[in-house]
Amino acid sequence: MDHFLWRILPLLALLASFLYFYYVHDSSKFSTSDCSLLPYNHYWITSKGIVTPRGVISGAVEVKEGIIVSIVKEEDWQGNSKRGQIIDYDEAVIMPGLIDVHAHLDDPGRAEWEGFPSGTKAAAAGGITMLIDMPLNSFPSTVSVETLRLKLEAAEKSIYVDVGFWGGLVPENAFNASSLDALLSAGVLGLKSFMCPSGINDFPMTNASHIKEGLSVLAKYRRPLLVHAEIQLDSANYLEDDANDPRHYSTYLKTRPPAWEEAAIRELLTLSKDTRIGGPAEGAHLHVVHLSDSGSSLQLLKEAKRSGDSVTVETCPHYLAFSAEEIQDGDTRFKCAPPIRDAANKEALWKALLEGDIDMLSSDHSPTVPELKLLNEGNFLKAWGGISSLQFVFPVTWSYGRNYGVTLEQLALWWSERPAKLIGQDSKGSIEVGKHADIFVWEPNTDFELNDDLPIYLKHPRISAYMGTKLSGKVLATFVRGNLVYKEGKHASAACGSLILAK
Numbered sequence: 001m002d003h004f005l006w007r008i009l010p011l012l013a014l015l016a017s018f019l020y021f022y023y024v025h026d027s028s029k030f031s032t033s034d035c036s037l038l039p040y041n042h043y044w045i046t047s048k049g050i051v052t053p054r055g056v057i058s059g060a061v062e063v064k065e066g067i068i069v070s071i072v073k074e075e076d077w078q079g080n081s082k083r084g085q086i087i088d089y090d091e092a093v094i095m096p097g098l099i100d101v102h103a104h105l106d107d108p109g110r111a112e113w114e115g116f117p118s119g120t121k122a123a124a125a126g127g128i129t130m131l132i133d134m135p136l137n138s139f140p141s142t143v144s145v146e147t148l149r150l151k152l153e154a155a156e157k158s159i160y161v162d163v164g165f166w167g168g169l170v171p172e173n174a175f176n177a178s179s180l181d182a183l184l185s186a187g188v189l190g191l192k193s194f195m196c197p198s199g200i201n202d203f204p205m206t207n208a209s210h211i212k213e214g215l216s217v218l219a220k221y222r223r224p225l226l227v228h229a230e231i232q233l234d235s236a237n238y239l240e241d242d243a244n245d246p247r248h249y250s251t252y253l254k255t256r257p258p259a260w261e262e263a264a265i266r267e268l269l270t271l272s273k274d275t276r277i278g279g280p281a282e283g284a285h286l287h288v289v290h291l292s293d294s295g296s297s298l299q300l301l302k303e304a305k306r307s308g309d310s311v312t313v314e315t316c317p318h319y320l321a322f323s324a325e326e327i328q329d330g331d332t333r334f335k336c337a338p339p340i341r342d343a344a345n346k347e348a349l350w351k352a353l354l355e356g357d358i359d360m361l362s363s364d365h366s367p368t369v370p371e372l373k374l375l376n377e378g379n380f381l382k383a384w385g386g387i388s389s390l391q392f393v394f395p396v397t398w399s400y401g402r403n404y405g406v407t408l409e410q411l412a413l414w415w416s417e418r419p420a421k422l423i424g425q426d427s428k429g430s431i432e433v434g435k436h437a438d439i440f441v442w443e444p445n446t447d448f449e450l451n452d453d454l455p456i457y458l459k460h461p462r463i464s465a466y467m468g469t470k471l472s473g474k475v476l477a478t479f480v481r482g483n484l485v486y487k488e489g490k491h492a493s494a495a496c497g498s499l500i501l502a503k
């Protein structure tokens with residue numbers, strides 16, 4: 001018997017190595033293809049509407065190993081002999097993937113609010129190919145190298161799109177230049193701070209001195225400071241008055257007047273001027289997040305830009321889609337800060353966006369668990385402030401924007417090109433040769449109602465202010481670095497998004 005075993009040993013070894021190469025070694029190949037719903041990585045996407053920085057063209061985009069390697073107009077495409085795999089989208093629009101510079105995915109620590117897997121699946125289904133995660137609402141907040149490491153661990157292998165990170169500027173690290181240096185060296189794309197309480201205990205607000213410190217460190221790295229620009233003034237005293245029913249949206253609206261935004265922006269613009277040493281080029285870039293006030297706040301920003309300040313501003317689809325007058329008693333899905341203001345304010349925000357005074361859009365996706373939205377009690381003063389929107393921001397922008405004559409090029413500018421510039425990612429933000437093949441495909445004229453029949457990937461769709469609305473603009477497919485990560489109700493089986501760190 002022993003003798004027999006010895007004799008077949010070489011055969012067994014051969015069989016084992018055969019099995020190894022087939023099932024173990026080759027499985028690495030299988031896992032690569034798990035990243036994409038396509039079985040190949042060199043192909044042409046064709047369509048009659050490809051949105052490029054040089055206009056909308058009919059033709060083909062060639063993608064090879066995650067990069068856009070050529071763009072061919074239809075006239076030249078006809079005679080092309082090198083055709084390989086072709087994915088023809090006919091009349092559907094091909095756009096650069098959206099970059100959402102402002103999302104709270106709440107992971108680690110509050111993943112029950114959203115989390116990287118559901119958040120990035122929802123992003124992919126909405127045409128977003130990259131998002132930047134905010135440093136707060138997760139636990140701990142991203143305010144040091146150690147806490148950034150926890151973020152990276154939580155995100156790794158859990159993200160379906162590319163994800164970058166903002167660090168937090170808080171009183172604890174603001175005067176500690178080496179701590180900020182370490183955080184920036186570790187790769188956060190910039191810092192974010194609050195000029196009023198953030199609603200999260202471990203993310204306290206910053207004062208003028210903290211912001212000055214932050215700006216001077218950021219200037220060295222040429223990275224932006226993002227600020228939630230509201231300063232609490234004493235205008236909220238009337239709250240003691242019983243006439244103000246907390247179930248009325250108007251009660252909440254009165255607690256955060258436009259003057260809060262104006263005061264904050266006035267102070268910020270002064271601070272950023274003060275931190276310059278030898279002229280505008282030496283200062284840090286300032287980015288005002290989620291502008292709601294289209295009055296004096298916007299005016300201050302316009303003047304600052306005109307005088308050469310390095311400042312940009314974003315607003316969010318919820319300020320462009322909704323107005324205070326429409327918000328029903330107790331419907332706390334609409335509570336956010338700064339608040340959604342009246343219809344005239346909304347009109348003025350659209351005008352500012354169309355005229356280029358507002359630079360870009362972001363979701364400020366800030367979900368929570370339904371219990372904290374207090375949907376039954378409907379108390380606007382106590383409910384969590386934050387709007388859940390991530391998967392819907394693009395169809396919302398298009399559906400409301402088309403009434404204002406919004407063009408495809410403008411959508412690409414607000415959602416891709418300018419965001420890419422803010423985060424310093426030259427390889428993203430447009431359909432151009434040499435850039436990442438971050439692309440999404442959508443049908444402008446397909447209408448749908450947001451209800452439970454649709455595939456929604458957000459963890460708590462019920463709390464989204466958009467549920468029940470009728471929208472146009474259906475996302476058919478999303479490519480991240482050439483991987484087809486989403487196609488009509490289906491995601492790639494593996495989460496292969498990249499962690500994006502500043503160099």
Ligand SMILES: NC(=O)N[C@H]1NC(=O)NC1=O
Pocket residue numbers: 104136137198199200228335336337338366385386387
């Ligand atoms: N903590 C947090 O997400 N706050 C956000 N929510 C909101 O409505 N505005 C914010 O800044």
Ligand SMILES: [Zn+2]
Pocket residue numbers: 228289290337
């Ligand atoms: Zn904010």
Ligand SMILES: [Zn+2]
Pocket residue numbers: 102104134364366
């Ligand atoms: Zn936010």
